[in-house]
Amino acid sequence: MKLNKIALALFAVTAAPLAANAGVTISPLLLGYHYSEGADDDQAELLGDYSGNGDSYYKEDGLYTGAALGIELTPSTQFQVEYGVSDTDAIRQDGSDNFDAEQEMISGNFLIGTEEFTGYTDSALKPYVLVGAGQSKLEIKDSSGDKVSGTKDTIGNLGLGAMYRINDALSLRGEARAIHNFDNNWWEGMALAGLEVVLGGHLAPTVAVPPMEEPMVDNTPVVVVEADLDSDGDGVPDSMDACPGTPMNVVVDERGCPVPVDITDELKMELRVFFDNDKSAIKNQYKPEIAKVAEKMREYPNSTARVEGHASKTGPSARYNQRLSEARAVAVKSMLTNEFGIAPNRLSTVGYGYDQPIASNDTEEGRAMNRRVYAIITGDKTMTVEQTKDMVVQ
CATH class of the missing domain: 3.30.1330.60 (OmpA-like domain)
Known part of the structure; x- marks a missing residue:
């Protein structure tokens, strides 16, 4: 099948050089149900026969198969390039169904995790919102394989889904998606599921580090008193000792304060x-x-x-x-x-x-x-x- 060859080529070309990088995702097979019935009237009006005999067609609902390659932009959001095919029947306006319909779709989609807004959690279930756009190519062929009608259009994708992380490398994926045909103003729908593989592990959440405070500088003037006392015995007279009461065994600086050391x-x-x-x-x-x-x-x-x-x-x-x-x-x-x-x-x-x-x-x-x-x-x-x-x- 054309899709399997393309998915295999995508995997072979990209997996080897990217395997060492965290956050590279591959969905080698996406399976779904492509719902087109709501657009039947619009398709029948658009998809006229190339022969000019007045016939028109619309596409039946059917199975969708696809593959996707992506990269994580944050620990819960990624960008994917997806290619898929719906291969089903087409119905002519007179009711005859001896026709094939093949719809190829390629799109770029952002999968935006809800944790971007709610904060990261340890839950294995990761909901997301899908937003994207791409191109759809629909062809109608008769029983001999000759193309009788077709259209190529710009589409937009909007969906809701969730990833279930089995471990750091594998996730199950489920999604419901609405597909809008911008050129002809009709809607299609899709429900799909698949397995996602992450090369090198997911990106780790970043932890905010508080800003470093400026050190305080003591500008208190020093007053030297003759025969001054040294109450804590650190070698600095009380009148100059900025840190009185220093323990006997502690090393102090010229102000009588403990000297820090890194160990x-x-x-x-x-x-x-x-x-x-x-x-x-x-x-x-x-x-x-x-x-x-x-x-x-x-x-x-x-x-x-x-x-x-x-x-x-x-x-x-x-x-x-x-x-x-x-x-x-x-x-x-x-x-x-x-x-x-x-x-x-x-x-x-x-x-x-x-x-x-x-x-x-x-x-x-x-x-x-x-x-x-x-x-x-x-x-x-x-x-x-x-x-x-x-x-x-x-």
Whole structure:
């Protein structure tokens, strides 16, 4: 079918160079019902026979198939280019139906998520409004394949829909759409559903950072008094001490105030999750450990995690065990992302199949130890503290 070839070409040409970029979306197949009955009279008036014998036609309702390629402009809004075909019957004005109608449509559509107005949430259901425009080409052919009538028009799209995110890479899509033919002033309708694939993960919501306040400068004049006291023993006389009562062990500046120093605190932690045989579902007993990892990653904003999946040598083939190990790693990443809000680009996954056992695969105990995910979490954060006299500043 012409649509399948075009969809495959779109995927092959764009997927490879864009795969590394977050927010690139592909809907390889959209299926829907194209409703044209409300425009029957207008079509019959417009679609006259090329032979000039006075016959006219209108298009029946039918199946719509399409494909779309898009890019996320924000975490909840994207722009898509969509191509689709409705291939159904045409009815001649005298009632004969031995005619084919093919309507090709290509359009550019904005899918504007309601979270743009209500704020981002962790809900898997993402409603959106669709607004777009494009071109429609309708051809009527007789039983021998000869074109007897047709029209090419500008169209506008307006619709309501929702995405249901299965995980960070896959979403189910459902939509109801109204199509307006601007050139001939008629309306058509469509209900469609499909699967959307996201390359590189969805864009992460941005967090607003409050503006930095200007430091306050103390312009108080300094008065030097002979034989002044130093009550806090920091080496600065009370009459010049802008920070009285400084603890004895704290290093102060010429104004008697503590000297700040930046120290770096490094994070390194490990996570181990074990799985049942031939399963990639995470057992409830490991969810608190995964939650602790998420808490630490929020505490260290620049931290990252490498999630490694492994399998025991019990599957039907090495390829099967490889896929199973990858699925286990992805399951841990999906829980960190979908349940605990960790950005996908901070998590990497890899599957090793059964190539890296930590115990013998000849015993059940050993195989249970090998059915695992091992994750290493690393990062650091810088904190400003008061410098003390016994502190070694690196």
